[in-house]
Amino acid sequence: xxxxxxxxxxxxxxxxxxxxxxxxxxxxxxxxxxxxxxxxxxxxxxxxxxxxxxxxxxxxxxxxxxxxxxxxxxxxxxxxxxxxxxxxxxxxxxxxxxxxxxxxxxxxxxxxxxxxxxxxxxxxxxxxxxxxxxxxxxxxxxxxxxxxxxxxxxxxxxxxxxxxxxxxxxxxxxxxxxxxxxxxxxxxxxxxxxxxxxxxxxxxxxxxxxxxxxxxxxxxxxxxxxxxxxxxxxxxxxxxxxxxxxxxxxxxxxxxxxxxxxxxxxxxxxxxxxxxxxxxxxxxxxxxxxxxxxxxxxxxxxxxxxxxxxxxxxxxxxxxxxxxxxxxxxxxxxxxxxxxxxxxxxxxxxxxxxxxxxxxxxxxxxxxxxxxxxxxxxxxxxxxxxxxxxxxxxxxxxxxxxxxxxxxxxxxxxxxxxxxxxxxxxxxxxxxxxxxxxxxxxxxxxxxxxxxxxxxxxxxxxxxxxxxxxxxxxxxxxxxxxxxxxxxxxxxxxxxxxxxxxxxxxxxxxxxxxxxxxxxxxxxxxxxxxxxxxxxxxxxxxxxxxxxxxxxxxxxxxxxxxxxxxxxxxxxxxxxxxxxxxxxxxxxxxxx
Amino acid sequence: xxxxxxxxxxxxxxxxxxxxxxxxxxxxxxxxxxxxxxxxxxxxxxxxxxxxxxxxxxxxxxxxxxxxxxxxxxxxxxxxxxxxxxxxxxxxxxxxxxxxxxxxxxxxxxxxxxxxxxxxxxxxxxxxxxxxxxxxxxxxxxxxxxxxxxxxxxxxxxxxxxxxxxxxxxxxxxxxxxxxxxxxxxxxxxxxxxxxxxxxxxxxxxxxxxxxxxxxxxxxxxxxxxxxxxxxxxxxxxxxxxxxxxxxxxxxxxx
Numbered sequence: 001x002x003x004x005x006x007x008x009x010x011x012x013x014x015x016x017x018x019x020x021x022x023x024x025x026x027x028x029x030x031x032x033x034x035x036x037x038x039x040x041x042x043x044x045x046x047x048x049x050x051x052x053x054x055x056x057x058x059x060x061x062x063x064x065x066x067x068x069x070x071x072x073x074x075x076x077x078x079x080x081x082x083x084x085x086x087x088x089x090x091x092x093x094x095x096x097x098x099x100x101x102x103x104x105x106x107x108x109x110x111x112x113x114x115x116x117x118x119x120x121x122x123x124x125x126x127x128x129x130x131x132x133x134x135x136x137x138x139x140x141x142x143x144x145x146x147x148x149x150x151x152x153x154x155x156x157x158x159x160x161x162x163x164x165x166x167x168x169x170x171x172x173x174x175x176x177x178x179x180x181x182x183x184x185x186x187x188x189x190x191x192x193x194x195x196x197x198x199x200x201x202x203x204x205x206x207x208x209x210x211x212x213x214x215x216x217x218x219x220x221x222x223x224x225x226x227x228x229x230x231x232x233x234x235x236x237x238x239x240x241x242x243x244x245x246x247x248x249x250x251x252x253x254x255x256x257x258x259x260x261x262x263x264x265x266x267x268x269x270x271x272x273x274x275x276x277x278x279x280x281x282x283x284x285x286x287x288x289x290x291x292x293x294x295x296x297x298x299x300x301x302x303x304x305x306x307x308x309x310x311x312x313x314x315x316x317x318x319x320x321x322x323x324x325x326x327x328x329x330x331x332x333x334x335x336x337x338x339x340x341x342x343x344x345x346x347x348x349x350x351x352x353x354x355x356x357x358x359x360x361x362x363x364x365x366x367x368x369x370x371x372x373x374x375x376x377x378x379x380x381x382x383x384x385x386x387x388x389x390x391x392x393x394x395x396x397x398x399x400x401x402x403x404x405x406x407x408x409x410x411x412x413x414x415x416x417x418x419x420x421x422x423x424x425x426x427x428x429x430x431x432x433x434x435x436x437x438x439x440x441x442x443x444x445x446x447x448x449x450x451x452x453x454x455x456x457x458x459x460x461x462x463x464x465x466x467x468x469x470x471x472x473x474x475x476x477x478x479x480x481x482x483x484x485x486x487x488x489x490x491x492x493x494x495x496x497x498x499x500x501x502x503x504x505x506x507x508x509x510x511x512x513x514x515x516x517x518x519x520x521x522x523x524x525x526x527x528x529x530x531x532x533x534x535x536x537x538x539x540x541x542x543x544x545x546x547x548x549x550x551x552x553x554x555x556x557x558x559x560x561x562x563x564x565x566x567x568x569x570x571x572x573x574x575x576x577x578x579x580x581x582x583x584x585x586x587x588x589x590x591x592x
Numbered sequence: 593x594x595x596x597x598x599x600x601x602x603x604x605x606x607x608x609x610x611x612x613x614x615x616x617x618x619x620x621x622x623x624x625x626x627x628x629x630x631x632x633x634x635x636x637x638x639x640x641x642x643x644x645x646x647x648x649x650x651x652x653x654x655x656x657x658x659x660x661x662x663x664x665x666x667x668x669x670x671x672x673x674x675x676x677x678x679x680x681x682x683x684x685x686x687x688x689x690x691x692x693x694x695x696x697x698x699x700x701x702x703x704x705x706x707x708x709x710x711x712x713x714x715x716x717x718x719x720x721x722x723x724x725x726x727x728x729x730x731x732x733x734x735x736x737x738x739x740x741x742x743x744x745x746x747x748x749x750x751x752x753x754x755x756x757x758x759x760x761x762x763x764x765x766x767x768x769x770x771x772x773x774x775x776x777x778x779x780x781x782x783x784x785x786x787x788x789x790x791x792x793x794x795x796x797x798x799x800x801x802x803x804x805x806x807x808x809x810x811x812x813x814x815x816x817x818x819x820x821x822x823x824x825x826x827x828x829x830x831x832x833x834x835x836x837x838x839x840x841x842x843x844x845x846x847x
Contacts, residue, residue, distance in 0.1 A: 345696025356684040432680035440697035441670040
C-alpha cells in the first residue's frame, strides 16, 4: 500500500483509465437523472412523453425503411428505374456514416470548446487524483453522446431497416453500431484538436461567440438556399438525375476511408465475409487510432498550456488623452437630447451590448436573412396586380384591395421575427447585471420605454424597408403605400407591447449564454398571442377598406375607418399589456 | 449623534415558509462605518438587498437618507450606492462605458460625469484598461469597476457586501481609506464582511445577525460588555454569539 493509503478510510488512487472514465460518466449521468427527478411533475411527464415519442419515431423509421428498401430491391421496380437499385442500396450506409462523421466533427466543436474551457470544472477535475486522460476521454464522450444520439435517431433505424430488408447476417447489426461509435470517437478526437488550435489564437469565449454567429448564419442560409436558387433559376426541379448519379459515384469511390465502412457492412451483411470483414475492421481500427492520437495530442496541448495562451482578449486601442475622453463623454448624441437621460442610457447600453455580443447577433440574423430572401423572391415573382383573375364582378375590387394590402403582411412577418427576439428577451438580456439597473433611481415607465424602443425601432426599420420594396415591386399607389406604412408601424407597436409584457412575465436573469434567455411557457404564450394578434390588428386596418369597396362607399372613408379602428387595436395592444405588468417590473429578480 | 441615514424597522423577509430575515431593526448614522457580520446564510445579503431596494421586505420599513425605500424608491436609491458581493457587470461594456451608463442612470451632468469617470478610473488604477471590455478584466478589476460605479454619484449612503473579496492588498487599503474618508465627510457606510479584523479596525459600530435575527449591535466596547470580557476580540465575541465557539474542538477532531 502506498503512503497515500496510510490514513484510515483512504485508498490509493487508481491510475487505470477505464474505471476513472466510468466514474466520471456515471457522475454526469447522475447529475442528469437528478435534474429529471427533481423537476416539476409536468416537466417529468413531458420528458417521458418526449422519450416515448422518439422511440416511436425510431420504430416508425425502421419499419418505413424496411418496407421502402424492400420495394427498391424488388425486380418489379428495377425495370422502371433508370439507375441501378443495388447501387442505390449500397450508397445508403456510405452516405449515412459519412453524414454521421461530418455532423459529429462540426457539431461537437462547440460542445467540446464549452466542456474543456468554459464550464469551469476542468481545474477541479485536474486537481483530483484522476488521470488527465480519463478526464479528457470522459469530457469527449459526455459531449458527443447527445449529438451521437440525435444523429443515430435518424441514421440507425434506416440502417437497421436496410439490414432487415436485405435479410443481412446478424453480425451486421453489432458491427454497424461499433462502426458508428468508432467513427463518432474519431470525429470527436479531431474536433478536440481543432478546439485546441482555435483557442491558441483567440479566447475560448470569443471563439464560442463567433461559432454561434457562424452556425446560425450558415444554418439559416443553407435552409433558404434552395428557395433562392429556385427563384434565380426560375424552375422548381429539386433534384436532377445527374445529381443522384454524382452522389452515387461519390459513395462508391474506393479510396475514401469513410466509404470503406459502408461498403464493408453491405458486403458482410450479404455474406461476403472475405471482402467485408477486412474493410469494417480496417475502418474501426483506423477510427480508434485517430481518436487515440488526436485525444492524446489534445490532452498534451491542454496540459502543457500550449492551447491556453489566450485567456483574455485585450483590444489594443490607441489611448485617448483625458481631455479627448472627457470631451467625448461630455458630448451628448443629438438623439439623446430628445430623451430623458436614464432612458437614453438604457437604450445606448442595450445597443452596445447587442452589437458587441455575437451570440446576440446570431439570434437577430435569421429575420435579416429571411428578409433578404423574401425580397429576392418578390423581385423574381409575379409583378402583375394581384387578385386580377381571382374574382369577377362586385367582388373584384375588394379582393384586389385586400390582396394588395395583405402583401404588406410579409413585412409584418419579418418585423415579428425580429421583435420576437428583441422584445421577448428584453428583460432577460439584462442577466445577472440587472442589479445595477434595479438599484438605480429609474422609473418603471422609463425602463419599459427604453426596452420598447430597443425592440421596436429596429423591427420598424426592417419592416419599413420591406414595405418600400413591396410598394416598388407591386407598383403601389402613393396613398396605398402611406397607408401600408402607417398600418405596419402601428401593428408592430402593438406586437412589441404584447411581446415585451410577456418578456417581463417570463424574465430569466440566471443565464450564462444569451441564447438561453428563452422565457419558458409564458414566453411561448407571448409568441403565440403576438402571432394571433397580427391578423386581427391588420384585419382591423384593411377590413373597413374592403367593406367600403363592397358597399360602393368612398374608399377614403374606408381608409379612415380602418386607420381609426386599427390604431385603436394596435395602440391598445401596445400600452395595455405593459400597463398590466408595470407592477411586476418592480419585483423582478427577487427570487432567493 | 446626527440623524440616521439608514433606518430599518422590524424588517422581515419570508420566502414561502422560510424566514430569511426576522424583525431586524437598526440605524446607521452619517459619519459612521457600520459593520454587518454574520455566518453564511444568516441573512446579511438579504437585509442589504432590502436596504438598497433590490428586494421588497415582507413587512417592516427601510428609510435611506430620510426616504422610505418602499414609498419613495427613486429618492432613496438616488442617495445610495451599492457594491454587491459578486461583481456581475455588463461584460461587453468597457469600464468607461459602464460608468457613463451609471452616470446616465443617475442623471448626472455629462461634463461633470466625464471628469468624475476619469478621476475614478485613475484612482482605481483602471485607466489603462478603461476602454477594454469588462469580460477581459480580472476578478479584482471587476470588483474595482463595481466600486467605481457605486461611487460615481457620490452617494450619502454606501452599502457594500463583502467589498474586499478578490482585491489585492493595495486595492483593499484604498477601499478602506475611501470608506473612512466618506464617513468623515458625513456619509453613512455599511459593509458586510467575513474578515473580522477589517471590521474590528474599520467599523465604528458592528451589528451581528444570526439565523435571520439581529443578535447584537453596538461599538466594540458595548459588544465586549455583552461577552463580559474586557480583552475579547471581535472574533471571540462573534463566535460566542453565533454559537461557533465549539469550532476549535471540531477542528481538533479532524486533525
